[in-house]
Amino acid sequence: MRVVIVGGGFAGYHAAETLLRTLGDRAEIVVLNPTDYFLYLPLLPEVGTGIVDPRHVSVSIPDTLRGVRLVLGTAASVDFDAREVGYTDPEDQERTLSYDRLILAAGSVNKLLPIPGVAEHAHGFRGLPEALYLRDHVTRQIELAAATDDPAERDARCNFVVVGAGYTGTEVAAQGPAFTSALARRHPELAGQPIRWQLLDIADRVLPELDPRLGATADQVLRERGVEVRMKTSVDRADAEGVTLTTGDSVPTRTLVWCVGVRPDPLVAHLGLETVRGRLVVTPELTVPGRTDVFACGDAAAVPDLTRPGETTPMTAQHAQRQGKLAGRNVAASLGTGRPRRYRHRDLGFAVDLGARAGAANPLHVPLAGRAARLVTRAYHLFSLPGNRLRTAADWAFEAASHRQTVQLGLVRAGAVPLDTASPELPRTR
Structure with missing residues (x-):
């Protein structure tokens, strides 16, 4: 059988x-x-910003499910x-x-929308290769910004646009400023250079699927970190030099992160x-x-x-x-063991890790914010991870006690991880 x-x-x-x-x-x-691993998706933003080692969110199927046959x-x-x-x-x-x-x-x-230029120029955030690629790409943009003498090019490379204010987009935008600040500190040429992060969504508030109080908490944290939160706004078209928004504004950028859904x-x-x-x-x-x-x-x-x-x-x-x-x-x-049951769920609440001792959570529908929310969020992740719990906790401890590693991994060369995961073609990097 x-x-x-x-x-x-x-x-x-x-x-x-x-x-x-x-x-x-x-x-x-x-x-x-x-692949030969189960990917713990909720921690991808921390992989993409250099906090958690990618191997620690990749749980080996053969190792943790002994007796299960894996076919690649x-x-x-x-x-x-x-x-x-x-x-x-x-x-x-x-x-x-x-x-x-x-x-x-x-x-x-990744969910694709019929927006000109998005499939060619946006970066998805649905898998481990995408998270690692984005980490290298952001690192390279800061380094290229430090190397150029053109103020317009430097501004564009230091401008990061995230589309989608759901879980993933909000966490990427919340954790991004600390990552790019750590990168910029290595380059005296960028002293005083503004580094912009923008979060866009057609919804009228951040985290529209959650309790409004949690969305308000996340919105406040984002704005305190300098993220430009632009609701009821999305991308009208994109090209190699930047994006045009639905408001008509033109935004020069080399980084468009697509987190609109699946x-x-x-x-x-x-x-x-x-x-x-x-x-x-x-x-x-x-x-x-x-x-x-x-x-x-x-x-x-x-x-x-x-x-x-x-x-x-x-x-x-x-x-x-x-x-x-x-x-x-x-x-x-x-097959004769037990009896069938119907799927009926009881909502246990949600948790969003906003980094830097901040979070938004409502475990058992009790709204939390700040350090308490982040503690609950990380405890939830450790409980839900089917493996690598100690290694993941160690990553968090090292990040709190030291500085994050910001070296490139060599993933950005001639090809990029495409937004359309079904596409066999790899677009050229910028």
């Missing part, structure tokens, strides 16, 4: 963990994933009648993988199954209608929100993790 899990993110990883604990060696559990590859198709998943391995060989039960947890990729993995659109807003339709038990051997969860699935009739659960790590666990339990139930 073989259970194949497509995806090793929050949903897929926790589905495999649950199945391993529930079924043990009574079934072969296979995870099909492009990217799913391309599913033959539901033959019970086979078609995939491409890391060496571009097309292969197939048979299954008795299938869990589709392919996750999501869309389901492109695999979903090619399965021939019913979708809602690009996500797979599933029952409250996470099964695909008409396919009792196929389950779906996480960002790729439109899971009914039983607490809000007629709506689906949002695409968050918290939901993906819980749905993955339930998918694992329900697959085990379909």
Whole structure:
């Protein structure tokens, strides 16, 4: 009996963990994933600003899920009648993988909007390569700014624009000024040079998905750090020299960070199954209608929100993790162990790390700010990390006691990590 899990993110990883604990060696559990690690996405902003080592947010699947078989590859198709998943391995060989039960947890990729120049010139922030690339790119911009005698070029290279005031964008914009200040201190040529960070969003406030009090706290922290918060504003077009905003303003910049949200993995659109807003339709038990051997969860699935009739659960790590666990339990139930259950969640609150002893959180709907919020946020992250907890805590301790490392890693050469993760082409760097 073989259970194949497509995806090793929050949903897929926790589905495999649950199945391993529930079924043990009574079934072969296979995870099909492009990488050999589970990426803890909430800490990517700290990777991108040089606080946390990238290896510490990359949890090894073979090491932490002993007994689970890892198959490296990217799913391309599913033959539901033959019970086979078609995939491409890391060496571009097309292969197939048979299954008795299938869990589709392919996750999501960057959301692209039809804005001229964005796909070519913006930097995404959805994976480890993107975070590391952005770290190198920002470092290089500061160094190139120090090397030029052209004031206009220097201003443009010292201007950083972040689009999207959700979790990721807010954390990137909040942590960015400290990072660039640390970089600039190494260059006497930049003494007195303004370094601008701008946060844009079409919403009317920061963190629109959270309690207004938490959004107000984040907004205050951003402004205190000199971030220019521009709500009801976005990018109208972008090019190699900067961006034009929807207000008509022209902003010279070499750095456009795209954090506007995510869309389901492109695999979903090619399965021939019913979708809602690009996500797979599933029952409250996470099964695909008409396919009792196929389950779906996480960002790729439109899971009914039983607490809000007629709506689906949002695409968050918290939901993906819980749905993955339930998918694992329900697959085990379909094989004779336990009984199936419906997905019903209880909101435990949210936490946003704003860096420099600041945060915004509402654990169990108790609003917190400042150091207390940051303590709760970091405790939550350590609890949620399935591995590398001590190493991550050590990174935070070193950052508090010393200065962050600001050396380039050599990732910025002739190519960049594309915003469109489905694109095979690598754009030229600026």
